Amino acid sequence: MDDLFDPPGNDWQPVSPALARMRHTVLAVGTVVAALVVVVGLLLLGAPVWLPVLLLVVLLALAAWGWVVVTRNARWWGYAERDEDLYIKHGAVFRALVVVPYGRMQYVDVQAGPLEQAFKIASVHLHTASPGTSARIPGLPAAEAARLRDRLTSLGEAQAAGL
Amino acid sequence: MTDPQPSAPPTPTTPDRPYKRLSPLTPLVRSFVLVVAVAASSWDDFLRGDVGPLAWILLAMLLAGAVYGAASWLRTKYWIEADELRVDTGVISRQSRRIRVDRLQGIDIAQPFVARLFGLAELKMDVAGAGDREGSLAYLPLREAEALRETLLARRDAARARRAPGDQAEQGPTAMPHAVPEHVLARLDLGLLVMSLLISPEAFAFLVSALVLGGVFVVLGNLPGAAVALPVFIGFVLTQLRRLSAYYGFTVSETPAGLQVRRGLIDRNTQTITLSRVQGVVVSEPVFWRRFGWARVDVSVAGYGSGGGENGRPAVSTVMPVGPRNVVLWLARRLLEETGSPDPDEVVLVPPPPRARWVAPVGRHFMSSGVGPHLLVSRSGFLNRRTHAVPHARVQSLQLHQGPWQRRLGLADLHVDSPPGPVRVRAQHRDAADVRGLLEEANRLARDARTRLTG
Structure with missing residues (x-):
């Protein structure tokens, strides 16, 4: 690496x-x-x-x-929660890394289709005011996804910055 | 002006406070084209007393329309109550809209041609949370529309100041909004506009295509055939005339609510840019303008999107369609006032390393990017050199991208995510050894800038 x-x-x-x-x-x-x-x-x-x-x-x-x-x-997906922002990296061929400050999050989605539910995983999607922000973590265990969403939401509210 | 009431519960009944109506000419303006068409087609018949069935049908439609229009006008009322603009409309099913003044982002005044003939204007309110621009009030006498806009903006600022007493950025224009004289910052010179339309990339493209088309027929010895260049020519002239009319009388002035942009020969448009919502600026310098030192500046405003801009229609984001570069840059710095008026020219721009020729053989000569103390800047393009700048305080998120070719060459991209608008900062094909450091630095600067702004 x-x-x-x-x-x-x-x-x-x-x-x-x-x-x-x-x-x-x-x-x-x-x-x-x-x-x-x-x-x-x-x-x-x-x-x-x-x-x-x-x-x-x-x-x-x-x-x-x-x-x-x-x-x-799947091995290349990874995320790191820090005090003020979340790092996500993904892509083995087209590599990418995203930094989303909690203060910039508008809302957080948790999605799980029928297939994902069968495998007991869910994806977490972070939205900012920019449609370009591609901050998605797929394949989290359902409980971890819910924990992450709750933590991100509360941190986002605490650190929210105006546009 | 009314004082804010001690929070009375909102009542659905008609309030006792005075409401206002739109201009009684509204139905006429809305159906002006139909009225003119009916009058033009049937006037002779009526005068001669020889009225056919078609004319009767048209007349009946017109009468029904007039009755409906009058009823609609009677039923449309607006008033300001408890920090809300309330609008009651509807003839058959009644609607009551409430627009909270503290959610107003900006208010524009538009004067379509017909409305302008009657001295009327439409008030377009940009409301946070509403998908597109919602809340339109049409038509009001121009003076009334301007007064209502000032009142609403002043009330908005007062409401916001009440909620956040420490926020001095939103205060100021609460007292006597009408008395503040407007201060013109820049005015587009008509001669410069005409020149810039003639020396534009479109003009160059037209010239080349006309020469090629005409040349082909001349070479073939078919001189009348060269007339096929005519539609191309007409299209070019029409496009440029539309621009001329849209940008005519372009004026940027300073008002308590922000920078105000007014433009238009036939349809007059007024638009206010709230400086606290500016997300970034783009300075464009087409190759033919560079030798004259001309430039253009566009702005990204949260909530505006990138509307317009296609088919020669002017974009709502334009703050100065053409002007001397120093004036344009000065305007750009004014637009970035909320974040300390940083100068995009002061940011040191770094081009991609020479090995980028394998991924961007031509483009690499014209692209460069840099992270300054206040701004993220990227520049690209030869035919139209665009310099995008975003203040750290307005960065949404940061991304780092590396494709397979870039990995082989040791290059990577840094993207800055901004709300929808013309501004896109992209540091392309930078040395991979630097990019992560740039990302971390930009992230740290953005964090510091955010904490500074929110206190």
């Missing part, structure tokens, strides 16, 4: 391993469905046998690459 994305002070808080698990599951299910469609479809159409085999190999290679990307990406 280069110093550009070093943690501010202590260490980065990682997101839940359930995030990678959820995305891996989605990827695996998607691959299986696609493989079935390709094989059954091509065989029904009477294509030569080598064609579905070739496509299956390509599909598996893509899935394997996706698996690695998901793993690396």
Whole structure:
């Protein structure tokens, strides 16, 4: 890790391993469905046998690459709560780091879709007056997400600065 | 003016205090085009006594419209009560709007052409919390609209001062708002405006396309064919004329509520910029203007967005469409007054290192950025060099970005997030070794500036 994305002070808080698990599951299910469609479809159409085999190999290679990307990406998510601001870093390929001062937060969202609920995770989204602020932490354990939201909200109210 | 009542519970019934009505000419102004059309199409028929069914239908529509307009006018009342502007409207279903004066961000006066013929104006109130600009009061006599705006702004400041007694920034204009003379800061010179429209990037693009189009036909020996350049020419002239009319009489003046911008030949617009809501400025210097030392300045104001600006329509953010660079910079510093009038030119700008040629071969020569003691500044562009500046006290959040190519070259970007508006500070392709340090420094300066402002 280069110093550009070093943690501010202590260490980065990682997101839940359930995030990678959820995305891996989605990827695996998607691959299986696609493989079935390709094989059954091509065989029904009477294509030569080598064609579905070739496509299956390509599909598996893509899935394997996706698996690695998901793993690396999930490992790159991290956040650090400090006294007056929150640091978030993400992206294994397109790396990014966001600093959001608590005093600039307008509101904090916690979202959990049906899939995320099944994996007992939620994402926390910080909003400032700027639509450009992309401060989102996905894949937090549900309890941690609620704790973070409450802490951020109370800190935001305490330190709120006018526009 | 009425004194604030000792918090009486708001009653839905008609108040005993005097309410006011809009101008009785309002229905006429609203349906002016229809009235003129009916009159023009049927006048002859009426005079001759030879009225066809179409004319009768039109006449009936006009009568119904007139009755509805009159009823609507009768039912529309506004008054100020308990720090609220209340507006009752509606003929069939009645509505009652309440606009809290302390939520008013700014009040603009607009005079569309027809309204201007009758000396009327529309009051556009910008209300915090409301999605877009809500709360319009149309039409009032111009003098009344101006008086109402002054009253509302004075009441807003009084209400805010009551809530936060230590806040001296919002006080001041509470006493006698009408007596404060307005002080003109800058006025757009008509000759300069015309020149700048002729020496603009659009003019250059037009000239090139006309020459190319015309040249093609001349080379082909088809001289009449060169007339295809005509629509291009007409489009160019129309665009520039629209700008000329929009920017005509552009005046920036100082009022108790902030800087006031007035402009327009046909539609007259007045707009007040509350200095405490200024988020940053952009100074634009198109390449053809640089040799004359001209520049333009736009401003980001919280709540205004970046409305307009397309198809040659003037943006609401423009504070001076063209002017000598020193005047423009002086205006920019006036706009940043709440954060200490820092000078964008004093910030040391650093260009990307030479290895950035692999990601921005041409652009790297024209981009630079810097973190000053009061401002974050970035500059980019050759055809239109834009210098964006955001005071530390107005930074929302900071971001650091590094794509795969940048990682290989040891470069990174620093983005400054601002509320919607024309200002976007982006330090692009800076040396990766510096960027984290810049981010931390900008974050620290922003924190200090915030604590200074909030006390």
